[in-house]
Amino acid sequence: MYRTKRIAVVVPAMNEEILLPLTLKGIPDYVDRIIVIDDGSTDKTPAIVNDFMKNSDKITLIRHEVNQGLGQSLIDGYVKSLEDAEIDYTAVMAGDNQMHPDDLKVLLEAIIIRNLDYVKGNRLLQPDVFEKMPRYRLLGNSLLTILTKFATGYYYIMDPQCGYTVIKNTALAKIPIRKMKKGFGYNADILCMLNIQGCKVDDVEIRPIYGQEKSKIKLRKYIPEVSALLIRLFFRRLWKRYIVRDFNPLVLFYGFGFFLFFFVVIPLLVRFFVLFNRYGQAPQTTLIILVFIFSFSFQSMLFAIWMDMDYNKRRQ
Incomplete structure (x- = not known):
């Protein structure tokens, strides 16, 4: 023993x-x-x-x-x-x-x-x-x-x-x-x-x-x-x-961030390169929207990570 x-x-x-x-x-x-x-x-x-x-x-x-x-x-x-x-x-x-x-x-x-x-x-x-x-x-x-x-x-x-x-x-x-x-x-x-x-x-x-x-x-x-x-x-x-066990709004921030990234950022990124390849110059409007949406996605996921870390730290 x-x-x-x-x-x-x-x-x-x-x-x-x-x-x-x-x-x-x-x-x-x-x-x-x-x-x-x-x-x-x-x-x-x-x-x-x-x-x-x-x-x-x-x-x-x-x-x-x-x-x-x-x-x-x-x-x-x-x-x-x-x-x-x-x-x-x-x-x-x-x-x-x-x-x-x-x-x-x-x-x-x-x-x-x-x-x-x-x-x-x-x-x-x-x-x-x-x-x-x-x-x-x-x-x-x-x-x-x-x-x-x-x-x-x-x-x-x-x-x-x-x-x-x-x-x-x-x-x-x-x-x-x-x-x-x-x-x-x-x-x-x-x-x-x-x-x-x-x-x-x-x-x-x-x-x-x-x-x-x-x-x-x-x-x-x-x-x-x-x-x-x-x-x-x-x-x-x-x-x-x-x-299931305990609802926390951080899942909404994670979900919003992932949705913007996979369904908005990636399609805009593809559009950016298609237009750049076609016209030989960066499409400014697409680039501005891309940066704006990516910032929203990134901030949403960062906030979710911070909430996740804080929640688990308090439980310990």
């Missing part, structure tokens, strides 16, 4: 025969239950877990005969944790030994003492992150951080791709966790669910660790898939949070 709270740790793993033993050995003794999800491994990962289970009754193994994605592994781990009514908090530590076990205490201190519903790690605040994190990951993470802020409503959250998290099981029981994204992008999906339920979320500084692990993310597939997901989450949050 940690501060009289029972802790479970979900460990998703796929073909981690080299690093999984280090991960399991590093999990602190105060953890009450370890749930390992073998996501269709073809190496010795299942056998390694079985060997650990012989010496510890804390460990439970859930096997996927075929790979189902990281999101599905976490869903199964979360559901298994919820089945144990004595568990108070559920953490996630990847099986590639990329999450320092000492940082689990930092996450637990934050969520328990501050009475949060969900807390996640933030590697971007470390002064040496530029040296430890590969540049392409750092750039992609920074861009996705900005997009995720809009999609989830947690504008103060950074490093949304960090999977080192702890969730209170009472909050976990409130959200439709079985509907969470099965593949990559689950991070933003669960944050969006928590925002809709009005849960208190924050992140804490943890250390970035990069060593022998190999990223399973394929950027060509990952970037468009996650971008499309974030757009869907944005509109889902607006609908469920500000229309």
Whole structure:
């Protein structure tokens, strides 16, 4: 137990025969239950877990005969944790030994003492992150951080791709966790669910660790898939949070801004270039109307963003 709270740790793993033993050995003794999800491994990962289970009754193994994605592994781990009514908090530590076990205490201190519903790690605040994190990951993470802020409503959250998290099981029981994204992008999906339920979320500084692990993310597939997901989450949050659960006029400003941009600004922009190409000079009237309407659209969306940020800040 940690501060009289029972802790479970979900460990998703796929073909981690080299690093999984280090991960399991590093999990602190105060953890009450370890749930390992073998996501269709073809190496010795299942056998390694079985060997650990012989010496510890804390460990439970859930096997996927075929790979189902990281999101599905976490869903199964979360559901298994919820089945144990004595568990108070559920953490996630990847099986590639990329999450320092000492940082689990930092996450637990934050969520328990501050009475949060969900807390996640933030590697971007470390002064040496530029040296430890590969540049392409750092750039992609920074861009996705900005997009995720809009999609989830947690504008103060950074490093949304960090999977080192702890969730209170009472909050976990409130959200439709079985509907969470099965593949990559689950991070933003669960944050969006928590925002809709009005849960208190924050992140804490943890250390970035990069060593022998190999990223399973394929950027060509990952970037468009996650971008499309974030757009869907944005509109889902607006609908469920500000229309279904609690009406807020910010949706009108968002709607007005989007309408002007897609149905007025873009057609005017097309007309501008058609006339410019035909007559060889900029059509002044079209240009004036275009700038005027674009300003209205931009200001409307800025005002909606400000209202959205203020609303979520007050709820926290």
